Amino acid sequence: MSVPTQVVEDVVIKFAGDSGDGMQLTGTQFTNNTALIGNDLSTFPDYPAEIRAPLGTVAGVSGFQVHFSSQRVYTPGDSCDVLVAMNAAALKVNIKTTKKGGIIILNLDGFDSKNLRLAGYADGVNPLNDDSLQGFEVYKIDVTKLTREALTDISGLGVKEKDRAKNMFVLGFIYWLYNRDLQTTIAFLEDKFGKKPDIFNSNVLALKAGYNYGDTIEAFTTRYKVEKAKLPSGKYRSITGNTAVAYGLLAASEQSGLPLFLGTYPITPATDILHDLSKFKNFGVKTFQAEDEIAGITSAIGASYGGSLGITTTSGPGMALKGEAMGLAVILEIPLVIINIQRGGPSTGLPTKTEQSDLFQAYYGRNGECPMPIVSASTPSDCFDAVFEAVRIAVQHMTPVIFLSDGYIANGAEPWKFPQTKDLKKIEVSFKKELAEGETKLRPYKRDEKGVRPWIVPGTAGLEHRIGGLEKEDETGNVSYDSENHQIMVKNREAKVNNIADYIPLQTLDSGPEQGDVLVLGWGSTYGAIKSAVAELQGKGKSVAHAHLRYVRPFPKNLGEMMKNYKQVLIPEINNGQLIKIIKAEYLVNAKGYNKIKGTPISRAELVGAIEELF
């Protein structure tokens, strides 16, 4: 029997289940497969902070949303066309973001009385039997039973182990539904489980069983296909934000000739950068899992002092701990990149949820007058270019730089037209090796025309000198408590950071008219939502433009002028209004905010509403 295939343009699928159900792996596999057929895509993994949250409960639901299309994609999608729910809790959590008329695929076994009770359904209520799923195309599949049947010939595994292949059955079925090839996932399984034949075989059998199930049951009357997207021509791969950060750092290390040293302490959602960089030993990368956040940054300061590219990675609570050491790097005036993959706060807050609430911390979160440049990334692949820039600024301006990403783009994936090494810019760095002509005595804090002091590393004969956290005398760097001198040094350090504005590009518009009614100004991970919301309104003839900041401190020199060209400025942020306060203070602009602090990205639809209200 052959089922007809319908070509569709744009699909959002959400895989949802218990945090032990393997939904992240299922989603990642589907994403890789989607990338390889050339769709544009964006993903949103969303999981609990606990490794194995209470089974069957709403709190334990782990989800992976993937949006793929033959058109350009900028967000993981506000709501899904297809929901795969492995249990009652997964359905309960996600039904409100499933489109009416959408497909819901349910694992029957996850809707027994125990699961219904754990999910918090009232006694006797079962969404499978009442009318709550009316208006959806619902398919109930006994995944557990079918998976077990498919694996009857595997004698080396118990029932519990066999049940772990359930997610592969579901993946196989979705592959069938979207006309996919199983080979990428089989190759992945071989790589992962090749040495454990029973586990490998059970996963492959379940995957194929799921695929064949689609072929044999007659419930589905249509299969779907999404054509290749019309992306700019070139070679692509799929990349997550954290991997892009790791690659960007490595590229910056190669392009600057500085050996890479990462001093860090594991923290969600930044740890994957350590995982990635620790694999790159054959690039000479040194990764140091320190005893705490403070040792993470201070070891990186030690490495930078020695002439390496010192990096530390963390998230909000770790940033708080690193504050004093950042101040040291500021007063020493040595390069360092501090990477903050933001999450919900304060304190431990929402470790696995996204937020942009550390901007104030980055701007102001240290003692004393302590300015530091801030660079932010707007999409997963943009992390590569943005962190490369953060390194360039750090080593060319002798300053610690804060790089801001967040959990949403750190874990999210998108296609990336990756660069060739030959197309990457060189990062020019020079160490001072000797006294210049006419220079009789070393002045380690004597500045060049950019206001930058020389980088002098231990081992350089004749230039021995001492640096430290005490205020230093202008130029000589000797300890000084002189009041006039302190003011000069505070101003020098500030000017050095402000001067960076001369060495970064002017702000450009992402889209829209150069003058008009509304400018939507964003930074960081709100890029996709703003871009698609603005595009929708432009399509309706609204005079609305979008500018997105990469350089948050100092701001591009033309930003103030740019904002004057619009009647209104809207600043959407996943926080309680931080950039907006800085912008208002700096430019006295009467900007309006759109703020969401729910641990989730801003959706396109809600942003469209917020912008429309301005008209």
Next chain:
Amino acid sequence: MTATAEMTAPVLTAKDFANEQEVRWCPGCGDYSILKQVQTILPQIGIARENIVVVSGIGCSSRFPYYMNTYGMHSIHGRATAIASGLKAARPELSVWIVSGDGDSLSIGGNHTIHLLRRNFNVNLLLFNNQIYGLTKGQYSPTSEENKVTKSSPAGSLDHPFNPAALALGADATFIARSMDRDPKHLQQMLLRANAHHGASFLEIYQNCNIFNDGAFEIFTEKSSKAEEALFLEQGQPLIFGANKDKGIRLNGHKPEIVKLGEGFNADDLWIHDEKDFFKAQILVRLFDNPHSAEHFPRPFGVFFETQRASYEDAMAMQIDEFTAKKGKGNLDKLLQGNETWEID
């Protein structure tokens, strides 16, 4: 396997390691002697000035790098050990000296200290122990004796003090020694030994703070009591002390006891010091009695323990070499491309 730079340096003297900075410790501070001994031994270790880095934290002792004509960093409170770890990992060939105090290394920076020791970076940690917070003008420190009356403990401190040598041994330090500011010769010997050891060398130096804790170690350092109260350890030699060299320590099973020589015991019956013996070292570091109590052991000075274990930075370099030999030198283009790509026309 030695990673420290061995350059042919011109013959230097102690003066070459001093600079024009005015030394600003209080007159009479024990730090002066320690600075002098360090400047005295550095010309002997054959390392060029530019390859020596002194890293310090915060506290009186931590001003040390400013007075040295080498590379140096006066950093933040408690973190010198962590900064030195990163520096040494990045630049194994440098000779790195950490100067720290009892507050810096054992209180605010206690965590980094134990981790530095277990990782065994090849650095020298000089812990100036004066049993008081000097720079903040006199509060009890983590090595102050119990019941210490200070500005922050007018009714006496409640804290039980750290035994730094025992702490270091507990952290699996590979070199543990103790010396004092008032015995320049011994201090020089210990500095040279610390430098010669490949691995983290933990050298506790009793240092008198004549302003806020004067005489804390007098009983060990003054001529009148030193011979009775200080026990100088020498490799392969019996543990003998006393003004007349007539007292010794023997091991009765696992229990150390003081015996009088000539009264039924002679030198052959005594505990022979073996700094390679980890189990004896466990007992030795515990000879830490209050010297003012009625019955007590003398306080040992010298090398308690030394063993060899790969240093962190050597292991790190070796791992990189092995990994590179196995996988081949990394290729950025291959990495950026990854395993799965597709073309858009």
